[in-house]
Amino acid sequence: MYLGRVIGTVVAERKYEGLEGVKLLVVQPLNHRREPTGEPIVAADSVRAGPGELVYLTHAREAALALDISFVPVDATIIGIVDRMDTTP
C-alpha cells in the first residue's frame, strides 16, 4: 500500500464487464514527505475520494479485492482518505 494525491478523473464509457459504476481517478503516488515517487496512475476508487485529496491505495491482485466485484482487471484501488499522518521526517 502507498500514499497518493488525487489529481484528476477519468471517464470511460466502455469498460470491462464488472467495472460498471466504478469511479476512476488519476493519482500521483507519493512518499511520506508527500513527494512524487513516479508517474501518475489511474486507480479505481472504493471510498468516494475527490480531486486534491491525500489518499492511500492498494495495488496488484489486492486492488481488485477491494471492489464489490473482485474478479476485474484493476491494478490499483484507493482504499482510504488520509485525515492525518504522524511521521518523523
Next chain:
Amino acid sequence: MKLCRVLGTVVATAKHPVYVGRKLMVVQPVDELGQAQGHSFLAVDQVQAGEGDLVLVNSEGNGARQLIPIEKLPIRSLIVGIVDQVDAG
C-alpha cells in the same frame, strides 16, 4: 520480506471496511546497515510496532491472507516482526 524502519502512522476515517480497527504505519525500507533504500510505503501492523522500530514487512497478498483469513482481503503489506538485531556483511 523487507527490513523497514517505522516512520509513523496514518489516520483515516473514510476507508475500506477491512481497515477499520487496524493500525496503518508508514515504513521506510532500509538496508542491512539501517540506511534508507527506496520509497516509503504503508503497512498494516500485526505486532504492535512503534515509531522508530526496525521491523520485518511482508509485502505479498497471499501471505497477508494467511495471517488475516478474510477471503477478499485488500491488504498487501503487513508488519510481521520487530527486529532485535541484524548481523550482515
